[in-house]
Amino acid sequence: MNIFKDFETRIRNVVEAIVRGRNEGPVDLEKVTVEPPRDPAHGDLATNAAMVLAKPLKLRPRELAVIISGHLSADSDVESVEIAGPGFINMRLKQTFWTAHLKSLLVAGADYGRGQATGRKINVEYVSANPTGPMHVGHCRGAVVGDAIANLMAFAGNEVTKEYYVNDAGAQINVLAHSAFLRYREALGRSIGEIPAGLYPGDYLKSVGAALAIKYGDRLEGMDEAEWLPIVKDFAIDAMMMMIRDDLKALGIRHDVFFSERTLHAGEPGRIAEAVEDLREKGFIYTGTLPPPKGQLPEDWEDREQTLFRSTEVGDDMDRPLIKSDGSYTYFAADVAYFKDKFDRGFDxxxxxxxxxxxxxxKRLEAVARAVSGGKAELDVVLCQLVKLFRNGEPVRMSKRSGDFVTLAEVVEEVGRDPVRFMMLFRKSDAPLDFDFQKVTEQSKDNPVFYVQYAHARAHSVVRQAAAEGISPPEAAALTEEALAGLTDEGEVGLIQKLAEFPRVIQSAAQAKEPHRLPFYLYDLASMFHAQYNRGKDLPDLRFVKVDDPKLTEARLALVLSVASVLASGLRLVGAEAPEEMR
Structure with missing residues (x-):
């Protein structure tokens, strides 16, 4: 249960009753929010209802706050209501509310925080690295961010498809094929000298060349380029995609769909032509010229008549070329066809x-979404900033395998999947990220992933300690208000309140496409749990296991298991393990 949404509903019901009593017309309640106060000393919940509704109700904010507070004070779960400043309302909830919520958490188990099914179909496309080599650390961040967004949106109740767009058409694929053919000749024992400028120099293509030599012998050498190029191209793409899938698997990522760009170009007239014609029928296509853009000219700009997308009518800065003067499609035309394909597949x-x-x-993708779907489909673009690698504070630049960048596989192999996934999310995606190999593997509070996983392991250690004393956690369904009544310490209540924020974090992170909110929350929860554990070292009465008071121990074990359950759920959504033991 999301207690914040629950109290939003209660407050909106109160306001609707006030509106009826004043014979006012309908009032927009969408801006009414309930959230934790910035300062916990001010209460458990805070609402802006009086501030945002005073004007339409023709009242002063504080005057309306007094009226709303009177209704909220009658709520059986509310201990007290206070008005702060010009009209903010702070509420404190009764102890019985928090213990009842703790029980509902335990009963829900791994489903705690899961949203109800929305019926919305969402496509999350991420990674989509060109199949021209192994994935590097720059791809890594987008891979983790995209996977976490997909996990969060699915947990929030949406039907999510994880998709990878394979850029297997275009000039870079020809470069790949020529690079692989050079390594093929090398595998046959031919002298290839220095790798020519413009080709891919990495050692990873040696295995591709060797595989070509095993399969075809020297037959490819006797062919004209027009004959061997498509053969080598297909072979190299398959080899690169196998390598990329292995890299993703090491990171714990599995896509539902691998969409080939070449399928957009295939057939007659082909899906790109169909997408352009669809825009033409909707009045978004015309023939004309574009003024040169400021700064560096893009590759698809031509100073002559072209087929243009009237994208400025749907929010873009400038109209975009789709068909060049020579009749060939621009790269952007494939983007239009790809979006239309997603829309035709029924994604909302x-x-x-x-x-x-x-x-x-x-802006151009947003314009495509508006034009193609007629505003029926939403589009969100999440941008990921660069990752800088460090070792002991010194920059890490080169890779033996790739020749000019650090591969994803090398990073995962050195530090493990969990630190990579957690730390790639431990900063907002549009901010640069420094990743230090040493810091992400040290066992300290300064290493967030260790600190969170250690909290989960510590919780299970407490349960094992209690079991050694003959005390077992109570069954969730059998818990009573009386059994949990002993959880009155401020640290215990604070933990329950923090646990109650989890559903709100899930919903807000999924809605905003900001997965960093989840590891931040997990770190805060772990910190509170470690703090309460340490308080028990100084104050024996606060220890989770009190051998002389089995009933209180059972209540505290219920709290400990609740913490472990939420940490495990959060780590699972991040894509990291939740170990029960750490040595």
Whole structure:
């Protein structure tokens, strides 16, 4: 249960009763919010209801706050109501409310915080690295962010498809094929000298060349380029995608769909032509010229008549070329066809996770969404800033395997999947991230992933300690208000209140596409749990296991298991393990 949404509903019911009593017309209640106060000393919940509704109700904010507070004071779960400043309302809830919520958490178990099914189909496309080599650490952040967003949106109640767009058409694939062919000749024992400029130099292509030599012998050498190029191209793409899938698997990522760009170009007239024609029928296509943009000219700009998308009518900064003067499609035309394909597949919302260097694509993609779907589908673009690697504070730049960048596989192999996934989320995606190999593996409070996982392991250690004393956790369904009544210490109540924030964190992180909110929350929860555990070292009466008071111990074990359950759920959504023991 999301207690904040629950109290939003209660407050809106109160306001509707006030409106009826004053014979006022309908009032928009969408801006009414309930959230934790910034200062816990002010109460358990805070609402802006009086501030946002005073004007439409023709009352002063504080005057309306007094009226609303009178109704809330009659709520059986509310201990007290206070008005702060010009009209903010703070509430304190009764102890019985918190213990009842703790029981509902334990009964829900792994489903605590899960949203009700929305019926919305959401496509989250992420990674989509060109299949020209192994994934590097720059891809890593987008991969983790996209996967976490998809996990959160699914847990929030949506039907989510995880998708990878395979850029297997275009000039870079020809470069890949020529690079692989060079390594093929090398595998046959031919001298290839220095890798020519413009080709991919990494050692990872040696295995591709060797595999080509095993399969085809020297037959490819005797073919014209027009014959061997498509053979090598297909072979190299398959090899690269196998490598990329292995990299993603090491990171714990599995996509539901791998969508090939080449399928958009295939057939007659082809899906790109169909997408352009669809826009034409909707009045978004015309023939004309574009003025040169300021700064560096993009590759698809031409000073001659082209087929243009009237994207400025749907929010873009400038109209976009779709068909060049020579009749070939621009790269952006494939983007239009790809979005239309998603829309035709029935998705209500499309999320694109892109690198920060794609910031210029945001408005044009949003324009495509409005034009193609007629405003029926939502589109969100999440940008991920660069990751800088450090070891003991010194920059890490080069990779033996790739030749000019650090691969994702090398990072995961050195520090493990969990630190990589957790730390890639431990900062907002649009802010640069420093990743230090040493810091993410040290066992201290300064290493967030260790600190959170250690809290989960410590919780299970407490349960094992109680079991050694012959005390077992009570069954969740059998818990009574009386059994939990002993949880009155401020640290215990604070933990329950923090646990109650979890459903709100899930919903807000999913809605805002900001997965960093979850590891931040997990770190705060772990910190509170460790603090309460340490208080028991100084104050024996606060220890989770009190051998001389089995009933109180059972209540505290219920709290400890609740903490463990939420930490495990959060770590699972992050994509990290929740160990029960750590040595």
């Amino acid at each position: 919302e499309m999320v694109y996770v892109l690198g920060a260097d794609h910031g210029g694509y945001v």
